[in-house]
Every structure is written in C-alpha cells, then in structure tokens.
Amino acid sequence: MSLLEKWAVFAARNMSEFRVVPVNLHDELVTQAYQARGYDEDESQVAAEVCRDATRHGIRTHNALKALHLDHLFGSAVGGCVPGVEVEVVNRRFKASEVWNANRKLGQAVAVAAIDRCIELADEYGVGQVSIDNAFHYLWGGGYVMKAAERGYIAYTNCTSTLAEVVPFGGKFPTLGTNPHSWGFPTQDANGFPIVIDWATSTVAMGRVQQLKREGKSLPPGAAVDEEGNETLDPNQVAALLPFGAHKGYGMALMNELVGGFIGGSLPTIRGREGAKTTSCFYFQVIHPDAWDSGASVGGGQMGNVKEVIDDILGHGNEGCLLPGQIEAGFRARTDAAGGLLFSDAELGEFKELADGLGIGGWDIENFGVEPA
C-alpha cells in the first residue's frame, strides 16, 4: 500500500459521514450567489472553483459557506471587497517583480492571477514575485500554492489576516493577524502528491476556541491569553491568541506584518475595522525548480534525488509519519472516489437556505447519497 493510499484510508476513517453533491450543482449555486452580490461572471466562477478545491481537499473551514460568510462580514456587504473592480500594476521597475493595487477586488480572483503572473516571471527569471496592496481575503492560501505545485513550480504565499487576534511573544494585547504562510513543492512524482506546508501562525484558530468552549474542553498549552495577557487554558477566559512555538512562531507572524508594511499596507490593529486604510496585503512568489538544480543528482535526475531524500526522511522507523499535504491528498482521493463534493448534513442545510434565497432548486438533502465514514 502506497503512503497516499494509507493516508487516504486514515483520512476516511477519521472523517464523519458525508453526503455527495455533484460538482456542477455546487459550482452553479456558488457562482450565482456571488453574481447576486454584484460580482461579475469571471470573478464568480473563480470564487466557485476556489471553494470547490477547498472542499475537495477537506478544508472545511474554507468552503463556499465560509467564503460567502466572510464576504458578508467584511466584503461586498460593507465595502471591504468591491465587485467588478480592476487590478492595477503600480510598480514594475524590477524585471522579476510586480506590485499590484488590488483595489479590494475579490481575493480569490487576485490570487489566481498573481500565481499565473509569478509563473510567467519564474519561467524567465527562475523566480518571480507579486506583492499586492489593498487586498481582500483569499481564503485558503494552501490551495494556490498546491495548484502551482501541480503545474510543476515551487510556490509561496503569505498575507496579513483581516483582524489582529494574536499577541506578540511576551505581550498582552493582540496586534498581529493569525498571518498564514503557505509553501507548495512539486513533489507529486516523488511521493504521489505535492507537499504543501500551510498553516496560520497562531497555535489554534479563534474558531477552535469557540468549539472548545461549546464542548466544555480545555485549550492546549501556549494557545491563548486572558484580558491581562496571562496564558490561559480556559476557552471562556480567552481574550487573544498566542503564536505557535513561542518566539519562533512570533517571528513567523511578525514577518507577514513586515512584508505588508514594506508593501505599504495598513496597521494591524485597524485592519478590517475602521480608519484610513483597513485592507490586507498579499505576497506571492514562484520558483522554477530547474533554477535550483545543480545537476549533481545521482540517478533519476532532480526528482529522483527529491524522492531519495523524502524516502530517507520517512524511513528508519518513520514510515508512519505524515508529509504536509498528505491528509488533503487523502481527502481528495476520497472525494474523487465518491464522484462529488462531500458535505455534512448541517452544511447541506445551509446550502439549502442559500439556494432557496436565490430561487434555485435541487438542494433537498434527500437528493444526495450518503458516503459512509
């Protein structure tokens, strides 16, 4: 059994029962929901594709329901995101670099375009970067670098989160976003799927704190502080989050603020709230793998060498370890085997409401077959 098959089994075993929704039904509903909010056809289709990809890989925190909810809270409903607006290139002084003013265009559309441009630059220069001011939430950063990796490129993105929820190491007041980083490596020919290292720089997300509160459970150590800035394990006492890994994760969270600061972005504590400038920044970078190749690999070329390195890491008794991106690859295998997107009954209830509001039929829960856990 290959590692991928093993973890597909693992992912399947550890997930709940789902119902199977045809991809075209999902995409049609999501596209129409975005169009109803004023987004044009291209934007709405990209939005639906990005949501579909998140669901296909088991990223339930960034499915279409969450995307539309974020748009409602911070986006088109309140001016944080502007349907139909154009992106401007404001700086192309350097040959392998561009800076864009996104003008608060839909984040998913901006991110997809930025990766495309970075790939063009990487094809010529070996590395290309696009920095973006006045951005609106791009949802699942891992998805963009995963797609670039599937096309054969090494890709990286970070962004400043909408809200400042994280306390600097040693501090008491949240002045940092949960500021995620995402790296994708085109290792599919070595281990069956792209390695995607993708996480926020808080130990847990605020959504997880709410969940533990509802379940009456404790937080893990190093996850949150109370109003006084003292660490707490009690979700009811949480005033703000802590960076993962103490000062090391703090450095990773700070980095996105510095990148945003150099781009010209807003202050973390007014972002997503009020004041003169409240938008986020995105940063994208793509590298052509040939631009790293010393040609010194012994047998199997560059990818053969990558495979030998990965096999060495997962050998010697470490055969049960996961690679980053493996759970997502496993969930994708389960999704593809089911022949549609997998949603819980609760999620389908929300989709039904959304469909009813748009006058779209076909979303009665009994229409969808059950895919057992």
Next chain:
Amino acid sequence: MSLLEKWAVFAARNMSEFRVVPVNLHDELVTQAYQARGYDEDESQVAAEVCRDATRHGIRTHNALKALHLDHLFGSAVGGCVPGVEVEVVNRRFKASEVWNANRKLGQAVAVAAIDRCIELADEYGVGQVSIDNAFHYLWGGGYVMKAAERGYIAYTNCTSTLAEVVPFGGKFPTLGTNPHSWGFPTQDANGFPIVIDWATSTVAMGRVQQLKREGKSLPPGAAVDEEGNETLDPNQVAALLPFGAHKGYGMALMNELVGGFIGGSLPTIRGREGAKTTSCFYFQVIHPDAWDSGASVGGGQMGNVKEVIDDILGHGNEGCLLPGQIEAGFRARTDAAGGLLFSDAELGEFKELADGLGIGGWDIENFGVEPA
C-alpha cells in the same frame, strides 16, 4: 529611553561578566589559525570577520572557537571542507538565479559571496537567488542576512545541517537536520536595528540537552524523544530532538531538506557521516525593498509605513515585547561601548591554548580588562 537602549540594558543585565579583547588581536589569531590549516588569506580573513561578527552580537555558540572546532570535526581535518578550492557556477539558465557547486569551500566565504551575488541580482530583478550544492557549514546564518539588511535589503537563507538529529513529527528516528532559517529586514531606520528572525527548527539544540544534563535539569516539553521515539523530559534519555511547534516546525525543518533535495543534495541520514555524497546545501535569496513598494504609504514613505506598523505591534500594552534581532543589537551596543570583543575567562583559556599552539603571544588572561555584568 528607546527600545534599543532598553534592551541593551536588558542584555547587559542578563549576561555574565566578560573580558574585553581588542578586535585586531582576535582577527589576527583567527586568521592565522585558519591559515595554519591551509586556508588562503582571503578565506581566513572572511572566517575571522564572520566569527568577530557573531561574538560582537553575543552569538556565543558560533564564535571562533566553535568555528575552528567544527572545522576540526567535519572540515579541513577530515576532507569535509577543502581549503583554497574554487566555487563553480553550474547553472545560470535563469536570469535572476544561479546555482553554484561550492566544492566544499569554506562555508563563510561561500555565504558572503552568495549574498553579494544575490544583491547584484536583486538590484536588477527585484529578487535574486543563489542555490549551493556541496557546501560546508556557514555557522551563523543570521549574520549574513543581518549584513544584507544593513545594506538595505531583505534577505533569507536556509541550509541543511551537517547531521540529522531531529525526528519528523510522529516519528521515532532522527532523519532531519536542525535545519535553520534566517530572515533579515532592513528596518534599522524604523526601530534602530535590522529585524533578524533566525532560529533552528528543533525546539532546543543538542548542546542545550548536554548543558541540562550537566546541570541535572529537565527539558522543556516538545523538545526530545528517547530511543523508542517517546517524548522525554529527561536529558539522560534523549536519543533525538523534536521540531519546535509540533507539525508546524516539522514543516519548516522538512523545507530545508526539500530545497536541498531539489538542488541535488545528499540524503539527511548520511550527511556529515559516510557514503557517496555527504555535503550540505545552502539557499540564499535577496529582495530589493523597492520591488515590494506599492507607493501607497501615507506619510514617511515606505520606511515610515514600516515604522507605523512596528509601533502598532509594540503598542497597546506590548511595549515590553522584544523584536527578533533586538537582543543581538543590544549585545552589539554593549560590545561597541566596551571597545572590544567580549569573552568569558573559559573562552579566553581556549584562545590562549590556540595562540600558544601557533606561537602567538599576548593572550595571557590578565592582559584583558574586565567588563562587569
């Protein structure tokens, strides 16, 4: 009192008493020690400068004594490092990218040259990268990106460590190096010193485990495993280290192995030991800050915007927080005020031995004034 002054005081208060060694005496001894091992004048001078910089910033784990010890264990004494050898550019297919075969040249000399070349590339392309195969230990990665930041650039480096001492998340056998990452940001005009985010991806270093063992103390949680791969707090039971921050730090440690794998580097478990190819890889990247600038900063230009972001993060009750690089900047201020490099009596004992071996006088401990803690 500025933050820098405050932390200079902090650093001073928390450090031991030292003796003050004139810089030229230090550099002369270290240069001669390298020359005695066969390194040429240029290599030896760069080696001395890098060691001097580490000591000036309080990086006592990477001073000249450690550098020479590493060279003895893994370097010129055993063929891991080759004095006087030339670096070859083996891949310049892409305009903003180069790949070098270092041919096991002294790591410090290779790193300094790589940063210089990256800066030239960044001046033209906005971003430049140099990937290096067959490298030998460059010691303090933070020093190279700090120097680039002082010259006004954003810089990044990672490398694969000589030995595999770290267990992948969920594993039991060490198949990853302590694999450090170093980022430098030219923020000196905003906060008084370059922000330098610089750490290994293990929770603690193996040297720290040895120290705790000698002192009869426990390890912090999440730092190490025993022979069976079970986490242990007992330094006597330690068989291998754990990545910091669970799966997130594991991703950061894995990243260096992937970069090394794409370059064509060796397998982690044979690196620094035996087998066909046992060398490390380096990766360097430099970005021109203008290549990130949207021009949208309100007042004070790009650096004014960076300053506002940093002030926001360290405001709101977080005034006591450190910025990465601040302790090093504080120690440097103490060093410069003392008018020489600061060493402990134990370190001076080792320098005296080294000097005696080379027939160099002037290293009697009473020659050096005491700088109180």
